[in-house]
Amino acid sequence: MDGVINLLVNGLATGMLVFLLAVGLTLIFGLMSVLNFGHGGLFAWGAYGGVWLYGVTGSFVAALIGAVVIGMALGWMMERWVIRPVYGNHVQQILVTLGVMLVLSEMLKVVWSPNPLKADVPPLLSGSWEIGSVILIKYRLFVIVIGLLVFLAVQLVLKKTKIGLIVRAGVMNKEMVQALGIHIRTIFTLVFMVGAGLAALGGALLAPYSGVIFSEMGMQFAILAFIVVVIGGMGSIQGSMLAAILVGLSGSFLAYYLPELSLAGNMLLMVIVLLIKPSGLFGAKG
Amino acid sequence: MMTLLQVKDMQTFIEQYHILQGVTMDVTPGEITVLFGRNGAGKTTTLRSIMGLQPASKGSIHWKGESIERLATYQIARKGIGYVPEDQSMFYDLTVGETMRIAMRRQDDRTMERQEWILNVFPDLRTFWNRKTGLLSGGQKQMMAIARAYVNDNDLLLIDEPSKGLAPIMVEKLMQSIEMMKAKTTVLLVEQNFFMAQTIGDRYYMMDEGKIVHQGSMQELRNNGEIRRKYLGIA
Ligand SMILES: Nc1ncnc2c1ncn2[C@@H]1O[C@H](COP(=O)(O)OP(=O)(O)OP(=O)(O)O)[C@@H](O)[C@H]1O
Ligand SMILES: [Mg+2]
Numbered sequence: 001m002d003g004v005i006n007l008l009v010n011g012l013a014t015g016m017l018v019f020l021l022a023v024g025l026t027l028i029f030g031l032m033s034v035l036n037f038g039h040g041g042l043f044a045w046g047a048y049g050g051v052w053l054y055g056v057t058g059s060f061v062a063a064l065i066g067a068v069v070i071g072m073a074l075g076w077m078m079e080r081w082v083i084r085p086v087y088g089n090h091v092q093q094i095l096v097t098l099g100v101m102l103v104l105s106e107m108l109k110v111v112w113s114p115n116p117l118k119a120d121v122p123p124l125l126s127g128s129w130e131i132g133s134v135i136l137i138k139y140r141l142f143v144i145v146i147g148l149l150v151f152l153a154v155q156l157v158l159k160k161t162k163i164g165l166i167v168r169a170g171v172m173n174k175e176m177v178q179a180l181g182i183h184i185r186t187i188f189t190l191v192f193m194v195g196a197g198l199a200a201l202g203g204a205l206l207a208p209y210s211g212v213i214f215s216e217m218g219m220q221f222a223i224l225a226f227i228v229v230v231i232g233g234m235g236s237i238q239g240s241m242l243a244a245i246l247v248g249l250s251g252s253f254l255a256y257y258l259p260e261l262s263l264a265g266n267m268l269l270m271v272i273v274l275l276i277k278p279s280g281l282f283g284a285k286g
Numbered sequence: 287m288m289t290l291l292q293v294k295d296m297q298t299f300i301e302q303y304h305i306l307q308g309v310t311m312d313v314t315p316g317e318i319t320v321l322f323g324r325n326g327a328g329k330t331t332t333l334r335s336i337m338g339l340q341p342a343s344k345g346s347i348h349w350k351g352e353s354i355e356r357l358a359t360y361q362i363a364r365k366g367i368g369y370v371p372e373d374q375s376m377f378y379d380l381t382v383g384e385t386m387r388i389a390m391r392r393q394d395d396r397t398m399e400r401q402e403w404i405l406n407v408f409p410d411l412r413t414f415w416n417r418k419t420g421l422l423s424g425g426q427k428q429m430m431a432i433a434r435a436y437v438n439d440n441d442l443l444l445i446d447e448p449s450k451g452l453a454p455i456m457v458e459k460l461m462q463s464i465e466m467m468k469a470k471t472t473v474l475l476v477e478q479n480f481f482m483a484q485t486i487g488d489r490y491y492m493m494d495e496g497k498i499v500h501q502g503s504m505q506e507l508r509n510n511g512e513i514r515r516k517y518l519g520i521a
Binding site: 168169173177181182184 | 337358363369371375376379380384387388389391
């Protein structure tokens with residue numbers, strides 16, 4: 001029983017980190033039809049930026065906020081200089097964003113260190129709570145809470161604010177949004193920056209969780225995030241959340257009970273969902 | 287009278303196809319101009335080219351004397367041109383109210399007044415204010431599309447075949463509402479339904495194979511059975 005709760009918490013925490021990456025991917029794809037393979041690079045930059053800022057300021061809150069800012073700044077540059085010239089061309093997008101991924105990852109080695117760095121859990125969040133015989137690791141619960149808060153915030157913005165409604169309208173019909181006099185490029189840039197900021201937040205949150213960071217760390221999570229976006233349905237935040245939880249849980253439970261299946265598990269999950277519903281769990285398009 | 291919109295020798299290619307082969311037309315303010323033509327004549331493409339959604343590669347488009355053919359769609363819209371597309375382009379997951387909210391470029395008194403006015407013309411939209419537009423009936427979707435374009439203080443509405451797929455009674459209602467709008471805005475209406483459009487139109491253009499083949503007052507078309515037969519297949 002205790003083991004199950006632990007696996008549950010681990011799975012949910014991993015799911016939340018993947019969700020933070022998937023938010024940007026799914027919105028960027030839904031709105032701009034861009035497949036951004038550079039997203040994992042932003043995740044890693046968030047991790048390095050967070051660890052660095054935590055070291056410099058001693059404040060974990062400052063580290064998280066700083067990581068988001070770094071992510072948004074990188075996102076802004078990426079959209080303007082890399083993505084914009086290749087809107088509408090998927091093949092070029094894949095090549096160019098994969099290139100960005102490599103560049104971002106190499107830059108980390110130059111700016112910080114070619115060797116993996118250690119990351120500490122802030123004192124306030126380290127340790128665990130014991131409830132009966134169940135041990136709950138504080139930091140993992142913290143990650144889950146942040147993930148849920150981000151989910152709620154994104155939902156609120158998309159459902160209640162004018163800009164959020166415009167983003168959703170853009171996912172449904174870009175031409176009509178423009179015909180209403182809305183400059184959709186500005187919306188693209190904004191969404192890209194927010195997505196990049198959340199990816200960086202994911203990285204900054206992962207660092208203390210895994211204890212060590214390295215420049216290629218974004219890859220594995222980016223792949224999971226792509227799976228999540230496909231399972232959840234392109235453009236759907238709820239879908240991404242649900243799929244991220246599924247992927248997180250299946251990862252943690254399979255690793256424990258059927259370790260030989262743990263890698264294939266997510267792929268299997270994706271294949272099953274796509275067979276039943278090709279547009280994903282919450283996919284509106286297709 | 288001065289023209290509001292002046293299209294000269296507009297030519298549009300879609301991929302390698304030469305769809306519009308020189309469209310020339312004037313839209314006079316305060317009038318309802320009807321663009322007729324059979325299926326595939328190029329009516330929708332004409333409106334899309336004016337809106338910059340399918341940019342013309344040759345010719346000129348002047349709005350109140352200013353050349354707009356190089357502008358982006360959102361800039362053209364902001365000049366004061368509202369667009370009601372043929373497929374209605376609903377933001378299916380947004381409600382009627384949310385659609386109106388994002389359609390409004392300003393939230394000033396004038397816009398609110400226009401919203402009130404159009405909701406009085408289309409009371410269904412008020413009734414279904416919180417319903418997702420994807421769930422509206424065909425006629426209600428058309429009302430939604432018109433209201434969305436009307437709510438801003440636009441000087442011209444481009445309306446693409448609002449009668450498509452609707453029952454005659456609904457078409458009549460829509461035509462009446464477009465006529466009511468005439469006091470507030472100029473309209474360029476694409477139609478195939480001559481009997482309905484002739485009741486509200488002031489001027490007509492007849493399109494065929496990407497060109498304007500006839501034009502004149504609606505009265506002239508009423509009197510000319512031959513043109514109607516030739517291009518619309520009706521007596
Ligand atoms: N995306 C496209 N690709 C290729 N050809 C197109 C495309 N869109 C339109 N066409 C062609 O352009 C021509 C004009 O189309 P358009 O939609 O403007 O006609 P229309 O007068 O609006 O017809 P309808 O009354 O059926 O709506 C047609 O022959 C059509 O097949
Ligand atoms: Mg048409």
